[in-house]
Amino acid sequence: MDNELLEKGHRFPPVSIVLDEAGVSQYLEAVEDAALPALCRDEGRAWAPPMAVAALALRGLMEAMGLPPGAVHGSQEFEFRRPVAVGERLASRAWVAHRSQRSGWLALAVEMEATDEAGEAVLAGRASVLIPQ
Amino acid sequence: MRPAKSTRETWTVGRDLPSLSKALTQEKIDAYARASGDFNPIHVDPAFAAGTFFGGTIAHGMLLLAYLSEMLTEAFGGAWLSGGRLKARFKGVARPGDTLTVRGRVERMQDEGRRLFATVECVNQAGDVLVAGDAEVRLDG
Numbered sequence: 476m477d478n479e480l481l482e483k484g485h486r487f488p489p490v491s492i493v494l495d496e497a498g499v500s501q502y503l504e505a506v507e508d509a510a511l512p513a514l515c516r517d518e519g520r521a522w523a524p525p526m527a528v529a530a531l532a533l534r535g536l537m538e539a540m541g542l543p544p545g546a547v548h549g550s551q552e553f554e555f556r557r558p559v560a561v562g563e564r565l566a567s568r569a570w571v572a573h574r575s576q577r578s579g580w581l582a583l584a585v586e587m588e589a590t591d592e593a594g595e596a597v598l599a600g601r602a603s604v605l606i607p608q
Numbered sequence: 609m610r611p612a613k614s615t616r617e618t619w620t621v622g623r624d625l626p627s628l629s630k631a632l633t634q635e636k637i638d639a640y641a642r643a644s645g646d647f648n649p650i651h652v653d654p655a656f657a658a659g660t661f662f663g664g665t666i667a668h669g670m671l672l673l674a675y676l677s678e679m680l681t682e683a684f685g686g687a688w689l690s691g692g693r694l695k696a697r698f699k700g701v702a703r704p705g706d707t708l709t710v711r712g713r714v715e716r717m718q719d720e721g722r723r724l725f726a727t728v729e730c731v732n733q734a735g736d737v738l739v740a741g742d743a744e745v746r747l748d749g
Contacts, residue, residue, distance in 0.1 A: 505643040506674035510681035526677040548669040558689040
């Protein structure tokens with residue numbers, strides 16, 4: 476883990492994310508989600524699971540942060556601005572919004588935003604992460 | 609039963625959201641790791657996890673949020689995907705062998721019922737709250 480990457484205000488490089496049909500199927504099977512496929516059948520659309528989009532955005536962020544084993548996810552906020560279609564290409568950006576130390580843990584708050592190819596935000600979020608020191 | 613279109617008339621303050629239960633196994637945690645790409649050993653390596661503060665593997669927090677999202681999709685349909693908000697605090701850990709229940713309740717409605725606020729949570733078989741959160745959706749109709 477590079478501590479310089481985790482200073483308040485640091486902006487991580489954008490990460491490209493796309494959820495294709497196979498990835499969505501794998502995700503829905505893993506989380507046993509029956510509600511989204513039913514909604515998609517009702518609406519005649521192919522939406523990506525909102526938490527799958529969020530998970531991919533988070534994965535890119537966690538990889539960029541280089542978190543050590545034992546890091547813990549403390550809290551999470553998401554706002555889903557609009558549905559994301561299967562196969563849609565997004566860019567996820569994240570930055571360190573807060574950093575503090577307490578009781579042997581480094582506490583970070585990281586804010587993120589995923590945008591579509593037109594630059595419109597489809598997802599916004601804030602994650603708090605505790606890292607053992 | 610998910611309404612075809614979630615409207616203001618569908619919901620009232622105090623009404624429960626449709627709860628869901630999931631039996632958690634290490635296989636399901638492993639499947640989530642493959643689907644999400646999060647292979648943190650605290651989730652997927654029992655030998656590593658045994659030596660940590662947790663004493664064994666734990667589920668990804670995002671897996672528990674996926675269960676909450678399924679409930680919110682069931683309850684609110686497209687309104688959850690378009691304008692839904694969730695603020696969740698991880699208060700405990702889910703372990704293989706746990707039976708998890710996600711549930712929620714409408715707490716208040718604003719703007720003539722167009723904005724709905726609900727509390728949501730994920731509990732284990734002992735009733736321990738593992739995730740506590742607040743959700744907001746904007747309703748049509």
